[in-house]
Amino acid sequence: MSEQKSFDIVLTGVGGQGIVMLSNALGNACANADIRVLTGELHGLSQRSGTVYIHLRMGGESISPLIPYGEADAILAMEPMESLRYIEFLKDEGIIILNKRVINPPLEIAELSKEKRTDFVTFENIVEKLKVVTPNIAPIDALALAMEAGNPRTENAVFIGAMSALANLPPSVEDMKIGLETVVPKKALEQNIKAFELGYKTAYDGLCDLVQCREL
Amino acid sequence: MTLDSVINTEPGKGFVMCNEAMVRGAIEADVKVVSFYPGAPTSEILDTFNSAQKYFDYKFSVATNEKVALETVAGASMGGFRALTAMKSVGLNVASDAFFSLGYTGIKGGLVLVVADDPHCHSSQSEEDGRLFGPNAYIPMLEPSNPAESREMVKAAFEISEKYGTIVLIRTTTRVNHQSGIITTGPIERKPFEKSQWAEVGKPYFTVGEIARQNKLNLLKKVKAMGEDFESSTFNIVTPGEGDVGIVASGVSYCYAVDACKKLGIKPHILKLGTTYPLPRKKIIEFLKPLKIVTAVEELSPYLEHNLKTIAKDTGLELTVFGKDSGHFSEAEEYNVPIVYKGIASALELKTTKDYESVLERAAGLKSILPERIPVFCAGCPHRATFWALKQAIRGRKIVFNNDIGCYSMAFFPPLNFSDSMLAMGASLGVSAGMSQVLKDDIICMVGDSTFFHAALPGLVNAVYHDRNITLFVLDNEVTAMTGQQTHPGTPQDRGMPQGKKKIIIEDVCKGIGVENITILDSYDVKNNVKPIKEALDHKGPSVVISRRSCALHGDRIKRRNKIPIVPNEVDKNACKKPHTCIRDFHCPAITFDTDDRASHIKSDICDGCGVCAKICPFGVIHPVGSESKTEEVEK
Ligand SMILES: Cc1ncc(C[n+]2csc(CCOP(=O)(O)OP(=O)(O)O)c2C)c(N)n1
Numbered sequence: 001m002s003e004q005k006s007f008d009i010v011l012t013g014v015g016g017q018g019i020v021m022l023s024n025a026l027g028n029a030c031a032n033a034d035i036r037v038l039t040g041e042l043h044g045l046s047q048r049s050g051t052v053y054i055h056l057r058m059g060g061e062s063i064s065p066l067i068p069y070g071e072a073d074a075i076l077a078m079e080p081m082e083s084l085r086y087i088e089f090l091k092d093e094g095i096i097i098l099n100k101r102v103i104n105p106p107l108e109i110a111e112l113s114k115e116k117r118t119d120f121v122t123f124e125n126i127v128e129k130l131k132v133v134t135p136n137i138a139p140i141d142a143l144a145l146a147m148e149a150g151n152p153r154t155e156n157a158v159f160i161g162a163m164s165a166l167a168n169l170p171p172s173v174e175d176m177k178i179g180l181e182t183v184v185p186k187k188a189l190e191q192n193i194k195a196f197e198l199g200y201k202t203a204y205d206g207l208c209d210l211v212q213c214r215e216l
Numbered sequence: 217m218t219l220d221s222v223i224n225t226e227p228g229k230g231f232v233m234c235n236e237a238m239v240r241g242a243i244e245a246d247v248k249v250v251s252f253y254p255g256a257p258t259s260e261i262l263d264t265f266n267s268a269q270k271y272f273d274y275k276f277s278v279a280t281n282e283k284v285a286l287e288t289v290a291g292a293s294m295g296g297f298r299a300l301t302a303m304k305s306v307g308l309n310v311a312s313d314a315f316f317s318l319g320y321t322g323i324k325g326g327l328v329l330v331v332a333d334d335p336h337c338h339s340s341q342s343e344e345d346g347r348l349f350g351p352n353a354y355i356p357m358l359e360p361s362n363p364a365e366s367r368e369m370v371k372a373a374f375e376i377s378e379k380y381g382t383i384v385l386i387r388t389t390t391r392v393n394h395q396s397g398i399i400t401t402g403p404i405e406r407k408p409f410e411k412s413q414w415a416e417v418g419k420p421y422f423t424v425g426e427i428a429r430q431n432k433l434n435l436l437k438k439v440k441a442m443g444e445d446f447e448s449s450t451f452n453i454v455t456p457g458e459g460d461v462g463i464v465a466s467g468v469s470y471c472y473a474v475d476a477c478k479k480l481g482i483k484p485h486i487l488k489l490g491t492t493y494p495l496p497r498k499k500i501i502e503f504l505k506p507l508k509i510v511t512a513v514e515e516l517s518p519y520l521e522h523n524l525k526t527i528a529k530d531t532g533l534e535l536t537v538f539g540k541d542s543g544h545f546s547e548a549e550e551y552n553v554p555i556v557y558k559g560i561a562s563a564l565e566l567k568t569t570k571d572y573e574s575v576l577e578r579a580a581g582l583k584s585i586l587p588e589r590i591p592v593f594c595a596g597c598p599h600r601a602t603f604w605a606l607k608q609a610i611r612g613r614k615i616v617f618n619n620d621i622g623c624y625s626m627a628f629f630p631p632l633n634f635s636d637s638m639l640a641m642g643a644s645l646g647v648s649a650g651m652s653q654v655l656k657d658d659i660i661c662m663v664g665d666s667t668f669f670h671a672a673l674p675g676l677v678n679a680v681y682h683d684r685n686i687t688l689f690v691l692d693n694e695v696t697a698m699t700g701q702q703t704h705p706g707t708p709q710d711r712g713m714p715q716g717k718k719k720i721i722i723e724d725v726c727k728g729i730g731v732e733n734i735t736i737l738d739s740y741d742v743k744n745n746v747k748p749i750k751e752a753l754d755h756k757g758p759s760v761v762i763s764r765r766s767c768a769l770h771g772d773r774i775k776r777r778n779k780i781p782i783v784p785n786e787v788d789k790n791a792c793k794k795p796h797t798c799i800r801d802f803h804c805p806a807i808t809f810d811t812d813d814r815a816s817h818i819k820s821d822i823c824d825g826c827g828v829c830a831k832i833c834p835f836g837v838i839h840p841v842g843s844e845s846k847t848e849e850v851e852k
Contacts, residue, residue: 085586130582
């Protein structure tokens with residue numbers, strides 16, 4: 001393997017959203033293209049609804065499974081609050097690709113209920129804080145696109161597609177597609193590829209105005 | 217990963233987790249018997265061996281606990297076969313009685329034990345340092361840093377094990393087990409499984425008195441020979457640097473040290489130790505000789521540091537050893553590049569350019585708006601229902617609640633904040649026995665079904681024998697849920713999962729032991745469960761309440777497989793009087809409320825239709841989706 005450009009990314013979301021699958025798709029995309037890759041994963045326990053994160057490091061020379069604070073090139077958050085939860089890892093002006101759909105934790109819901117309040121943390125509240133670190137924030141309505149692809153569970157494929165547009169990403173769009181194909185069950189392949197394509201396209205309606213993307 | 221990287225018989229490349237790489241290594245080494253009890257961060261080793269068993273002829277089993285798992289693979293090894301087990305650090309505490317003896321008796325077929333420590337207590341009760349098991353039991357120990365080494369070391373461990381007739385430890389930490397990367401695999405060439413005959417392979421495995429004393433002397437000889445062997449081990453790697461400063465590290469700390477030095481712009485000599493017991497003494501002396509300063513980078517106890525000091529002193533080296541004793545590193549917490557960067561910089565008095573602290577500070581400020589996302593019971597989790605009924609039943613009573621290890625441990629966290637103790641698997645019974653002798657309160661203890669078989673049985677026998685006035689809850693959710701829904705002796709046989717041949721029935725076990733007061737509940741039948749729980753608490757002497765319902769994750773998977781529809785519930789928004797009974801103190805991840813009118817709302821993609829919220833709703837406005845319209849139709 002020759003000298004490779006590096007790309008460090010924090011993948012995050014809520015248990016049950018398929019973050020591990022997302023990471024496996026990226027890992028296989030790299031493996032397939034002979035690009036160095038390593039991850040540090042926090043699987044947590046098996047309950048759903050907890051916070052999940054995976055550090056994924058492509059190319060480059062670092063050998064630590066965890067990205068140092070302030071050095072990730074991007075955060076990809078399948079749940080927007082979780083992008084803020086791990087914001088210390090992002091470098092200034094780094095890229096944040098995040099889902100629009102906030103999943104308020106049960107604890108927040110219960111607290112507000114007790115105090116008869118309704119002021120949930122909103123997507124806008126989160127973005128306002130993220131902006132202190134970077135202007136490069138690309139929201140994606142992943143659920144809508146996943147539904148369009150015919151399967152609400154393909155949100156993660158939407159994200160893989162969107163990320164594939166990034167010019168600095170070591171694996172090519174084709175590698176990424178192969179990575180996805182390697183990890184999704186056969187019967188859901190078609191929907192996942194559709195979700196991937198939709199995600200890829202949607203990147204050019206937002207993300208690519210902010211950061212450099214590949215030629216369409 | 218894909219299972220393919222583990223089972224493909226041709227050599228190739230694959231993206232795998234260290235846990236999977238170890239399985240691959242073992243399969244390449246022709247392992248024939250594996251047995252485990254699950255525990256993070258090693259559970260994927262069990263799960264991968266489980267998934268791959270249909271492709272190979274090794275014998276796989278989930279044991280009732282780690283001690284039985286170790287003894288199982290020890291027996292296979294005595295019979296001449298290669299065998300492996302893996303467990304978390306606290307698991308080795310359970311297995312350690314057999315482990316120490318095995319060191320003395322020696323083994324026959326290659327025997328490997330993977331033990332995973334958990335700095336930061338991500339999923340464990342303590343930051344135990346499993347490395348101390350090596351020298352304490354005179355058992356050799358290898359420490360991988362990444363997936364490639366994980367595979368290679370497991371293979372090498374089998375060779376070492378057979379060469380010296382000793383069990384071999386592979387010691388990891390969470391950040392090793394759960395690290396993925398690309399490995400190059402070797403060929404899989406396996407001999408067909410054929411049983412052996414004791415007369416041909418057997419020898420005595422016995423250790424007591426004079427024999428034990430002799431065993432010990434042999435053990436010391438073995439360790440000496442292995443130490444010499446490890447002098448030339450390719451797992452101990454020197455990366456020459458500049459000047460008279462060095463670093464000694466192992467495991468994932470080595471990775472952090474390498475990256476941190478790059479960031480500091482320094483090139484110290486680095487010794488990466490892969491054989492951390494016995495240490496390659498001569499190699500270390502050789503490495504230390506030209507140095508003035510050496511820094512030990514290791515998580516948890518100053519194990520390498522103290523060894524370096526001893527070696528330096530014995531050899532008369534004029535060397536300063538930095539590490540934890542010198543205050544540059546902590547014995548607590550999990551390391552990362554910033555921590556190691558700071559530690560090395562302060563030890564070597566280097567100027568730093570990276571200000572990781574201000575990054576953290578800014579982030580902390582930004583994050584202050586975030587509500588915590590602590591672990592909660594899943595949608596449909598029967599434990600939530602059991603706790604609801606239990607909390608009703610104890611109203612007005614003075615009780616102590618001794619919790620145990622499993623998903624139900626989470627009662628400790630908000631919203632329940634309900635637990636007075638939680639020590640170790642099965643411990644709630646012993647603790648309760650002690651408390652029942654000194655406290656006036658009603659004493660309640662609780663175990664899961666897996667914990668019941670793992671370590672609660674001796675405690676229950678003890679409670680019956682001494683007629684302790686305690687109430688034991690057994691939460692029977694059919695699987696070992698918290699570690700990934702593995703099977704256990706009480707798992708029903710119709711689950712299409714590879715498992716043992718006979719289901720052990722918990723109430724029969726209790727009866728057999730002599731428990732006279734046994735109550736069996738359907739966890740979901742919340743309201744009707746309150747009274748029987750009260751009666752069990754009133755009973756004088758030991759009583760057992762078995763609360764039974766499948767783990768929601770497991771149950772839903774079975775439903776999907778059998779094409780049984782999962783019908784979520786919905787709130788009749790217009791009828792909802794907003795008492796939020798389904799929200800407060802219930803904390804189901806599927807239930808929230810609408811901001812416009814504060815009516816409760818159920819997220820249909822998360823709800824698994826357990827219907828417990830419908831049962832506790834004081835106004836009865838929660839129904840399965842579509843059920844109301846159906847009744848209307850019937851009426852028409
Ligand atoms: C000695 C030991 N072995 C393994 C573990 C890992 N562990 C944590 S929770 C748990 C599950 C226990 O299952 P069960 O009691 O049935 O409870 P459930 O999670 O199903 O509610 C296990 C095995 C541990 N903490 N200690």
